[in-house]
Amino acid sequence: MSKIIIIGAGGVGRVTAYKCAQNQEVFTEIILASRTKSRCDAIAAAVRSDLNVDIRTDQVDADEVSQLVELFRRHEPMMVINVALPYQDLTIMDACLECGVHYLDTANYEPPDEAKFEYKWQWEYQDRFKEANLMALLGCGFDPGVTGVFTARAAKHFFDEIHYLDIVDCNAGDHGKAFATNFNPEINIREVTQKGKYWEDGNWVYTEPHEISKMLNYPDIGPRKSYLIYHEELESLVKNYPTIKRARFWMTFGDEYLTHLRVIQNIGMAGIDPINYEGKEIVPLQFLKAVLPDPGGLGENYEGQTSIGCRIRGLKDGKEKTYYIWNNCSHEAAFKETGAQGVSFTTGVPAMTGAFMMLTKQWTGKGVFNVEEFDPDPFLDKLAMSGLPWHEESDIDLEM
Numbered sequence: 276m277s278k279i280i281i282i283g284a285g286g287v288g289r290v291t292a293y294k295c296a297q298n299q300e301v302f303t304e305i306i307l308a309s310r311t312k313s314r315c316d317a318i319a320a321a322v323r324s325d326l327n328v329d330i331r332t333d334q335v336d337a338d339e340v341s342q343l344v345e346l347f348r349r350h351e352p353m354m355v356i357n358v359a360l361p362y363q364d365l366t367i368m369d370a371c372l373e374c375g376v377h378y379l380d381t382a383n384y385e386p387p388d389e390a391k392f393e394y395k396w397q398w399e400y401q402d403r404f405k406e407a408n409l410m411a412l413l414g415c416g417f418d419p420g421v422t423g424v425f426t427a428r429a430a431k432h433f434f435d436e437i438h439y440l441d442i443v444d445c446n447a448g449d450h451g452k453a454f455a456t457n458f459n460p461e462i463n464i465r466e467v468t469q470k471g472k473y474w475e476d477g478n479w480v481y482t483e484p485h486e487i488s489k490m491l492n493y494p495d496i497g498p499r500k501s502y503l504i505y506h507e508e509l510e511s512l513v514k515n516y517p518t519i520k521r522a523r524f525w526m527t528f529g530d531e532y533l534t535h536l537r538v539i540q541n542i543g544m545a546g547i548d549p550i551n552y553e554g555k556e557i558v559p560l561q562f563l564k565a566v567l568p569d570p571g572g573l574g575e576n577y578e579g580q581t582s583i584g585c586r587i588r589g590l591k592d593g594k595e596k597t598y599y600i601w602n603n604c605s606h607e608a609a610f611k612e613t614g615a616q617g618v619s620f621t622t623g624v625p626a627m628t629g630a631f632m633m634l635t636k637q638w639t640g641k642g643v644f645n646v647e648e649f650d651p652d653p654f655l656d657k658l659a660m661s662g663l664p665w666h667e668e669s670d671i672d673l674e675m
């Protein structure tokens with residue numbers, strides 16, 4: 276019995292719309308709104324044709340609180356799933372407070388003029404959401420998102436103390452393009468070109484970009500070179516699990532991808548400061564985004580799978596224990612079901628699952644929360660039923 280608004284009509288918005296439409300008993304009315312309404316209309320038409328479910332569409336510039344407030348007043352939703360860009364997180368949260376709407380997103384706020392993601396801006400909304408009797412769930416994609424829930428499952432069922440956490444993210448897919456990013460190119464390139472950072476013995480340790488790498492074996496995929504990068508869930512996980520001595524995040528990159536990235540950086544195309552081009556201000560990275568393949572359109576020839584999981588070491592009943600929990604997702608299967616590739620799929624399914632937990636009151640609270648603060652079990656059951664089954668193994672070599 277809940278009306279929701281999804282904001283953002285990229286690959287993730289598409290999967291979220293499909294998955295909400297598949298759970299109509301909870302998401303009884305779905306509105307998809309974005310900056311470009313025609314993209315919402317195309318998704319709504321596909322959902323109508325594939326699932327026989329009607330989704331309404333609307334237009335909004337989510338950088339403008341006043342437009343968001345008008346959108347919310349027009350539709351009176353119970354909650355918003357924000358799958359636009361991280362730049363819009365705070366404006367959407369402001370509008371939620373003004374209109375009494377619950378909030379969920381998949382990526383933490385980043386100021387457009389500084390490539391830096393931190394939870395501090397959104398955590399500052401804690402008191403305001405609490406006073407308004409509203410819940411905001413932050414970072415409910417796969418990573419961040421499921422990786423936090425995986426860690427919560429480890430803490431609930433397998434460990435008294437978690438000491439070492441390594442989140443491992445492998446995309447072994449091939450989209451057949453010389454260079455493309457799997458989600459919004461601007462956000463993706465900002466993320467992977469920044470300095471590496473990990474948690475050790477109570478401090479953040481900084482590295483040069485891609486300075487540390489390791490060959491890791493991924494289930495059903497095999498060995499892949501994995502690079503230590505900073506990822507936002509490390510910030511909330513070391514706060515919520517203070518026994519963690521070291522927390523790191525690893526992502527695989529192919530040599531071809533890294534070579535392109537290096538060239539893009541060396542020629543200044545990854546820059547985020549505006550430059551003057553023939554009398555017009557442009558941001559090089561935004562211009563680059565305009566000429567790169569649309570991540571939402573990569574699905575058709577995408578082969579292979581992703582594998583994302585948590586490798587954990589710690590203590591149970593005084594004894595050292597190891598544990599690995601992961602999901603593999605096939606790009607082909609994701610595309611067949613939703614018309615989007617695996618990275619959009621692994622983000623949109625958890626976004627729907629988190630909203631499902633909130634609307635069915637299996638996860639409740641007033642204020643601003645990260646996913647690991649709730650019971651992982653119902654979320655992981657629903658996730659597996661919704662297309663992302665997961666696997667776990669104990670007392671194995673973690674390669675870490």
Ligand code: NDP
Pocket residue numbers: 282283284285286287288308309310311314335336337338358359360361363381382414415416417418419420457458459460462570571618619621622
């Ligand atoms: P896309 O760039 O494909 O889509 C973003 C959508 O947001 C577009 O429809 C875009 O509109 C819309 N949008 C952008 N700015 C505004 C605005 N000011 N007002 C309204 N709508 C706007 O991105 P993805 O679908 O690949 O990713 C969506 C989000 O998911 C991103 O925040 C990304 O960081 C996050 N993500 C999270 C992951 C996780 O595991 N946690 C993994 C992957 C992605 P337009 O069509 O006009 O450009």
